[in-house]
Amino acid sequence: MNALEIRDLHAWYGESHILHGINMSVQRGQVLTLLGRNGAGRTTTLRAIMGLTGRRQGSIRVHGEETIALPTHRIAHLGLGYCPEERGIFASLTTEENLRLPPRLSGGRATPMTEAQIYEMFPNLAERRNSPGTRLSGGEQQMLAVARILRTGADILLLDEISEGLAPVIVQALARMITTLKAQGFTIVMVEQNFRFAAPLADHFIVVEHGEVVASFPASELAAQQAKLDELLSV
């Protein structure tokens, strides 16, 4: 059974129809990377999975369970952890409270990380643990956004541009983290602009264009597909 199985997904923001029938599936323990140009609909795909867009249509199965009609919080409890593009750090909460905010998910199948493990991975956060979340720098906020879903026991992580705006060292640390997580059996769906960051991590690539999947291939075919990929991603 696939961890995530999406069939003919349509999504709207108000009256504008953004996703036009996305199909994709991710096996447990795999890393899937969504590529595409700005505005192609990758973020929308992740948001649609979480039920955060306007209207949705089609089928999204999480560990086999249909979620298209569920409210967002019920979907999350099936074991999904979402790290949004705009980071979503809470200004009224301290760093620590931000970290502790997401509850243990009833359907999460992964072993939650402890706070100590997290602070070890992101020492910046340990240092700023008592300051308000949005007083962190842009990059620190990004770390916090990733860190806080690791505590919940979510086993499917939806990561939107997590390397955006981060210093190279941190980006490298994140890459190592994802490799580790994958080894621990996490299922990961990543949206990345930074191909160099994503390329070595992914098991499977999907290219989205105008709300549709225009290419889908495993990492093994990457070299073969490179030319097509360049064409799809360049202008």
Add this chain to the structure above:
Amino acid sequence: MSELILETRGLGKDFKGFTAVDGVNLQVARGAIHALIGPNGAGKTTCFNLLTKFLEPTRGQILFNGVDITGERPAEIARRGVIRSFQISAVFPHLTVLENVRIGLQRFTGTSFHFWKGLTGLKQLDARVLALLELVDLREMASLKAGDLPYGRKRALEIATTMAMEPALMLLDEPTQGMGHEDVDRVTALIKRVAEGRTVLMVEHNMKVVSTIADRITVLARGSVLAEGDYAEVSRHPAVLEAYMGTEATELQGAH
């Protein structure tokens, strides 16, 4: 006039016991493109806020053209020709593209307090506005609402508005953040073009951009200057490698 357009001496800023910027001595030479880089949270945006007095420095001095401007208000500093852009794009969304730039030019007409005048007086600025828009390839979009522009174009509009102020020193905070490759190249070229005859101080994470256009680079880390020099020097600096660029620095590829 001195070689230096901007100089800071021991600039520092504390936030409730946390020191975000600490004893920074920055020297920006006239006519250069000077990049400020550093890990996240190093204090780059804070530095910009101090230079333009959007934040009050806790210690230190700021000199512009040799004059101490530490005590001046943001608008005064802007009128001296120090114009900034923002990390998050800053346009006037409900004004048209043309009006956005014209607001910048309008200050020089001295009519800004004239509430009894019509707009006809401002129309004579339109030719200059269009020339500026031409420079950033926005001429065709002059009558659109700024809020309807795509992200990359908004950044370009911002630069055009900044240009309208005839700035002696432009402060650009991450001008390429959140852009696709095409836009990054376009904006890089644009900066290079508009930098002629003026000074640019920019914060940037994209090492490709920095390496192609920056004449001089200051690396901040934990609020203070870690290293300074041109790209070749800085990228070899061991402390910089450790704190910022990491092992892949040789690839000349940053976060983008």
Add this chain to the structure above:
Amino acid sequence: QISGDVIKIGIITDMSSVYADIDGAGGVEAIKMAVADMKGMVAGKKIEVIFADHQNKADVAASKAREWIDTQGLDLLIGGTNSGASLAMAKIAAEKKKPFIVIGAGSARLTNEDCSPYTIHYAYDTVALANGTGAAVTKGGGKSWYFLTADYAFGASLQADTAAVVAKSGGKVVGSVKHPLNASDFSSFLLQAQGSGAQILGLANAGGDTINAVKAANEFGVTKTMKLAGLLMFINDIHSLGLKTTEGMYLTDSWYWNQTPEARAWSRRFFEKMKRMPSSLQAADYSATWNYLKAVEATKTDDADKVIAQMKATPINDFFSKGQIRKEDGRFVHDMFLLQVKSQKDSVEPWDYFKVVTRIPGEEAFTKLADSKCPAVKK
């Protein structure tokens, strides 16, 4: 000779806010009763009643009054509560030369500085209240007074008028405290009053303020050492406070429903309709309307000057009051009553609240012509 072939009576009063209970919808009903008692006709023409809520805003009152006179052919304007509103309406009525009968407003200015040939001040005014309570209570042994005064013009004049009467009657004022309107908590002021050692606490305020002050006075035991005198209180205030808290209080009013058999009879009819006993203002509403209509009947016209002359020439004698409207300033001079609140065990039926202590003759109660500040009064 009846303009527009209809007699139109309009009342503008507070129907929704702090004074709505003492006049308001009940006042309108009383006027309608008077009209019904005339069988809806006078001098062969129909009588019509219109009403409006001024929400205690003078400008709403004045513009409504002006509009009615200009566009509706209004023949009689009745002003309910609120002095500011009534003063504003009096100006309009004078300008437009229409009869204006003030019922609910207490400001003595209406027949003094701001008097007009077209204004008739009907039920009471602050001078009469002061004369009633101030004199009677002082003579009854309450020699030292302390005032709790609303920091508004009516409060100040109520206090000043009463203080003068107290002094004249041989008492003395030992202190006073001003409180803002709608102060809600009065404990602090009462403590100051208690500290003064005075025998009488004069409440120179109105409505909710008086009610809350009385409540707090009970709570803090002020009533054990001082007697309360309400300078501007109505039966509705007593009703909502209950006899337990108000027992023994003094107040002055122009009328009490249980004072005579006629009053009782009329009040029962009113009760049928409104499910509560009338206040003095509501009775005055009836009386004023009735007497106006009688004057129209007598003169067979709705011409303001003629009707007013007729009203001022005819002594009034009905269940509300006996007396005469003064020609010079339009003051209806009639008896006032000093009332004392009964104890619970003395009260034999619902709304049986007062014992009439003294009848104060009209000439003593109201401003004497000699003291009048009305320019029309020749001295």
Add this chain to the structure above:
Amino acid sequence: MTDFFGIPLPALLGQLLLGLVNGSFYAMLSLGLAVIFGMLNIINFAHGALYMMGAFLAWMGLEYLGLNYWVMLLLAPLLVGVLGILIERLLLQWLYKLDHIYGLLLTFGITLVMEGIFRSFYGVSGQQYAVPEALQGATNLGFMVLPNYRAWVVVASITVCLAVWALIEKTSLGATLRAGTENPKLVQAFGINVPRMITLTYAGGVALAAFAGVLAAPILQVTALMGSNLIIVVFAVVVIGGMGSILGSILTGLGLGLVEGLTKVFYPEASSTVVFVVMALVLLVRPAGLFGKEK
């Protein structure tokens, strides 16, 4: 005897104590307002009307059902809480993304409607509510005789205030609440049922108002307009304390009661204006209020 600007010290102490009693009403009302503002970003003008309802429910309970003060002290907040749920579900929930002014306007509308309804049924003179038997009488404190009921008011409201403060600032539930108002969708994406949480928060906030209303019933005349006289002061308290700051509103409420108490002695006419003087001064010196965080 020591004098303080011509006022004997014991008398002054008495006045301060009375100020504290009023302050505890301000504290509890502004606390509810602050909680609602903090969590829902709504300036709940209807707070005064719901306070009024609390008082009325206490009276109605006794009048129609013979339920005593203690029962109503629990029941009235519950009922008003339920009403709060209805208001939030039917009306407020559409406004969260909008400017404050809309929430203010809507709740102002609700206030007018509620006051209008109560006024048309019960008139404006109001109803009398007796002090419960257990709390009748007074205690001589040496410098003044304090009615037991007022002492109870202080104790009850300070206890409730502190409990609510601890709940919001010190527990993870509170952190969730705070986050939920900032970015409800994201918090929901973490698996938390945000709409229900917000509804309950509003219910809780207005229940506090109702609780204050029941506490006030024996002291003040129960009238349809009793809330509208108070709301603007309470509003000012929240602002002085710093919008949304829980602790700020509690301390400011109590503090303002004291300041008002002193004003009643030295310049009584100004006692209801003093709050605005304080507000103007505070905002000039501390732009975000005494305890507010600057953005």
Add this chain to the structure above:
Amino acid sequence: MNRHHHPLLGYGLLFGAIALLPALGVYPIFVMKVLCFALFACAFNLLVGFTGLLSFGHAAFLGTAAYGAGHALKVWGLPTPLGLLFGMLAAGGVGLVFGLLAIRRTGIYFSMITLALSQMLFFFFLQAPFTGGEDGLQSVPRGHFLGIELANDLSLYYVVLGLFIAGFWVIYRTVHSPFGQVLTSIRENEPRAISLGYDVDRFKLLAFVLSAMLAGLAGATKTLVLGFATLTDAVWTTSGLVILMTLVGGMGTLVGPMLGALVIIALENKIGDLGKALADVSGISWFNGLGESVSLVTGLIFIVCVLAFRRGLVGEALAWWERRQAPAGR
């Protein structure tokens, strides 16, 4: 874009229509009162709609000018135009003081400081002997205006209309001026405006004083029309009322506040008549009670407005118009 071609023509038609109202039998005093409040709302809107500053103390300016003009006309016996001017300048002076104190604050804190200051001024009006306390400053004479005898309602009507048009013209001019452009940029993105070298505080202050003076013109004119000034003019609920007018009509539109003023004033004055008419037509006597329930009905209207017509009547109409135009335009 045709409708933008002759905006002045549109206003000309509107004012022409207003000028004809008395001839059509509409009650002139009512219209004058509406005009006063309309000007008040427009002045308020200049601040909130075009500068983004929500003042919660605008009644202070209305009240100051009402008392100022009233006192000047009645006690000092100044000629009417000078009395009005005095009222306006007094309001402007108060506006300058309020502005200096409040301008540095933003958002809800700005609103609250203006509220606090206006409450303090209210206290002053309550205490000061010349205002006549809650009885008000009564019998203010109308006098002459540039040779026109104002005792006649109709001549007063045209003078008031003239004053209104003058006030409105100032607002129109301001919005469409270089100054107005800067105000818009401040409303849209204040930090950016600062970084372009504009001393935003000084712009806001000028806007504030302008708005105060225009509100003052409204207050002074109102005193002239009604013949009195009372505490109602200065009380905080009046500040609330003007917010409601602006919102009901449409914030940030030029005509919206006028319409809003009309709706609110009509409601205040006419709801009893409306109730009676409904009762007569429908035979349901309950409607007769409507007159006592102004506030209840007002409350319902606000609820409906906020839920369904958030951009105000004019704002919604414009939005509808644009939606209709949009497909054709593309």
